[in-house]
Amino acid sequence: MLKRFIIERDIPGAGHLSPPQLGQAARTSNGALGQLSGIQWQHSYVTRDGTYCVYLAESEAVIREHARLSGFPATRIMEATGMIDPATEQLCELAEA
Numbered sequence: 001m002l003k004r005f006i007i008e009r010d011i012p013g014a015g016h017l018s019p020p021q022l023g024q025a026a027r028t029s030n031g032a033l034g035q036l037s038g039i040q041w042q043h044s045y046v047t048r049d050g051t052y053c054v055y056l057a058e059s060e061a062v063i064r065e066h067a068r069l070s071g072f073p074a075t076r077i078m079e080a081t082g083m084i085d086p087a088t089e090q091l092c093e094l095a096e097a
Contacts, residue, residue, distance in 0.1 A: 008076040015048035032069035
């Protein structure tokens with residue numbers, strides 16, 4: 001079963017990368033993913049000095065192997081144990097009923 005992970009990557013200046021540079025980064029990541037099993041990249045958020053990537057993976061080890069193959073650092077890997085959004089408030093109302 002695949003678990004959801006958030007990967008924080010420290011990449012100074014990431015927020016200033018051009019669309020072609022971001023496209024090349026995606027190509028590099030996809031190339032590394034093609035060499036692995038048990039991992040899927042969902043999407044990433046680019047910030048001034050890094051990215052926050054959402055992956056589905058069998059384990060933290062396969063995420064570390066992707067980082068090694070791609071050359072992108074995995075500064076911090078966190079397993080997501082749940083998700084909330086604005087509608088989550090309704091669960092509180094249901095619990096009180």
